[in-house]
Amino acid sequence: MESQQNPSSSADNKKIAFQFIIFMGAVSLFGDITYEGARSITGPYLAVLGASASIVGLVAGFGEFIGYGLRLVSGYFSDRTQQYWTVTIIGYGLLCSIPLLAFAGYWQIAAFLIIAERMGKGIRTPARDTILSHATKQVGRGLGFGIHEALDQIGAIIGPLIFSAVFIFEGGYRKGFTILWIPALLCVATLLVARIKLPSPEKLETSGGPTRQNIQGKGRLPRIFWFYALFSFFSVAGFVNFQIISYHFKVQSVISDVQIPVFYAIAMGADALVALIIGKTYDKIGLISLVSIPLLTLPIPLFAFSHSYGFAIIGVLLWGTAMGIHETIMRAAIADLTPIEHRGFAYGIFNTVYGVAWFLGSALIGLLYDFSILYLILFVVVMEAISVIAFFLLKKEIILSQRSQEIRTALLK
Missing domain, CATH: 1.20.1250.20 (MFS general substrate transporter like domains)
Structure with a gap:
């Protein structure tokens, strides 16, 4: 290099x-x-x-x-x-x-x-x-x-x-x-x-021009970042972690103990493959690709918490696919939504929001699993539905920000 x-x-x-x-x-x-x-x-x-x-x-x-x-x-x-x-x-x-x-x-x-x-x-x-x-x-x-x-x-x-x-x-x-x-x-x-x-x-990242979204602010984190944090919180809160899935596989004898690590490796393989595909997709269509997160998260409990070996494989593949998106374009979006001078802090906030959502969501999903799979699925549906609403609020804020930028640019001419 x-x-x-x-x-x-x-x-x-x-x-x-x-x-x-x-x-x-x-x-x-x-x-x-x-x-x-x-x-x-x-x-x-x-x-x-x-x-x-x-x-x-x-x-x-x-x-x-x-x-x-x-x-x-x-x-x-x-x-x-x-x-x-x-x-x-x-x-x-x-x-x-x-x-x-x-x-x-x-x-x-x-x-x-x-x-x-x-x-x-x-x-x-x-x-x-x-x-x-x-x-x-x-x-x-x-x-x-x-x-x-x-x-x-x-x-x-x-x-x-x-x-x-x-x-x-x-x-x-x-x-x-x-x-x-x-x-x-x-x-x-x-x-x-x-x-x-x-x-x-x-x-490598000069400040000579606006980003694709043209929404970065100066001197502080823009409003749009907080809408993105809201979307991230709810989409992650409804995401079932692998520990709960593997627990179900074990106690319900869906797959053998020996195969559980293999299923995890399969999920990681899906994660790695999807990361490249979704990354390229994000570069072509932008933030709209984030909608794939709630859409993929919704069916995971339906397949993962079944008693079917085939459905278990589908559930694990969906889980790995969603994780690949989490770890790729959710991080990429931060760079497009925040100014360079505050990007480290933005990543810190994002990771904290992600961790809190993961912890609270996992705790509730674990409790609901012991109570009723149906209520667990309902919880996931509610969280992901709210995340979709938050996403469209995010898109609305982007449009407003772009219009404001266009007006400012026109006035300066």
Whole structure:
């Protein structure tokens, strides 16, 4: 990848941006191999170290809570200091807490290291997405985030398979965690190389003209962003997580225990494939592609919570497809809806809204599952219907913003 020193043409910028996105995708690939590999077995590992089920749940819940909470702070800090690379590197540096689990002799130490990794993810995500968004301006927001997500999900598939291979060859937890030093160090090394190659990615996104939506504001987050946050909240709140789906598969004997991880891998494969397709679609038709999120989310419980093996496969494929859209164009849209100077904070707010919606929605869906599948489906329908209403409010705000911009432009002529 060439250095970004006085790029001579738009074609050069596009080439530099594409190579940079591949580098950042490789960073996420190695990162996902590390922490997704660990997350697949941290529960049993804590149990081996003497932790109770309640402790395991507390560690997992607190880790996610602090991870999402830090994203708001990290995004704001990144914008104020403009130290996007520094924040990203610190966040990925904490990934090394995962292979250190090999040396944890007590569950308390393991719990600290697990939470430290979640803190690292919370710290790095808004700054990393901001850095990535500058490069996606050159190749297309959707395609850029789609390539990144596809590489990310390849890592999410490889990680758990590494531990499966370790157990097959009669290795233990410690050997598995020790092996994870390799992707963890490759992750940080690749990130440092990307930093050297492109120290100022924001230069790929000049402020010489308006975005496609022509709706970015100056000095603060625009009103349209808050409509988008509202849409995101309700669409995510009605999204059934895989833990509940896999729980149903287990207790209702829909599929065997051995096949549940395979179904998850199938979902991740669908996620990776759809990320590229929906990303390119977003670049062609814009924000209207977001309507696919509630439309795909609605049928998931109908298939996933059936007692049919075939329907279970369909439900998992729909779930993976929806996740691919979540992780691609929902992130891409932030870059199109917000000014550069506040984008880190915008990503922090978005991730916090996403996390809160995921937590509250999952908790309610879990309670409703124990009570009645019918009420669970009704809850999903209501949440997604509200999200569709929020989307059309979003579109209305875009139209009003565009008209206001046209009037201002005409007056200045």
